Amino acid sequence: MLNETYKINNNFIIKIHGNFDADTVKVMKNDIEAYSKFTTNIIFDLEQVPFIDSSGIGAIVFLYKRMVTKGFSVSVTGLKQQPQELFQMLFLDKTIDCYQNIDCYLENPTTLQVAS
Numbered sequence: 001m002l003n004e005t006y007k008i009n010n011n012f013i014i015k016i017h018g019n020f021d022a023d024t025v026k027v028m029k030n031d032i033e034a035y036s037k038f039t040t041n042i043i044f045d046l047e048q049v050p051f052i053d054s055s056g057i058g059a060i061v062f063l064y065k066r067m068v069t070k071g072f073s074v075s076v077t078g079l080k081q082q083p084q085e086l087f088q089m090l091f092l093d094k095t096i097d098c099y100q101n102i103d104c105y106l107e108n109p110t111t112l113q114v115a116s
Contacts, residue, residue: 003028008106012038015045020056020083032059036066043105047078052086064096077102 003024004015012035016024025032035042042063046052064074075097079087087093099105 007040008102011041011043011105013043013045013102015048017048018050020046020049020052020059022053022055025055025059028059032063036063038067039070039072041073041075042067043102044074044076045078045102046076046083047080047101049078049083050081052083056083057086057090057092060096061092073097075099075105077105 003017006013006015014035018024044060049056060074060076067074076087077099078101079093079098084093087096087098097105099108
């Protein structure tokens with residue numbers, strides 16, 4: 001598992017490589033807790049994720065709940081096969097914004113922020 005994080009505009013992207021499962025969440029636990037204190041939108045890039053389990057879903061929902069209460073969003077990009085099926089089965093795709101890829105997220109007018 002190799003994860004990377006980076007910023008685009010005022011968005012914080014978490015790119016997961018490999019399974020997003022209990023082992024991955026265990027390794028990322030402190031990072032996920034730290035991300036919950038951010039004041040920015042968070043995007044999970046799951047393009048390289050072939051499998052997600054309840055722990056991976058839980059990590060996304062954990063951040064979603066914390067960010068929304070502060071007025072920020074959590075979105076997901078790159079869902080394919082099993083992760084996409086699980087998101088649909090749990091109706092998470094009705095709550096959490098899902099995009100085909102990062103470019104689609106950035107092109108969406110609702111994600112554009114006006115500089116103040």
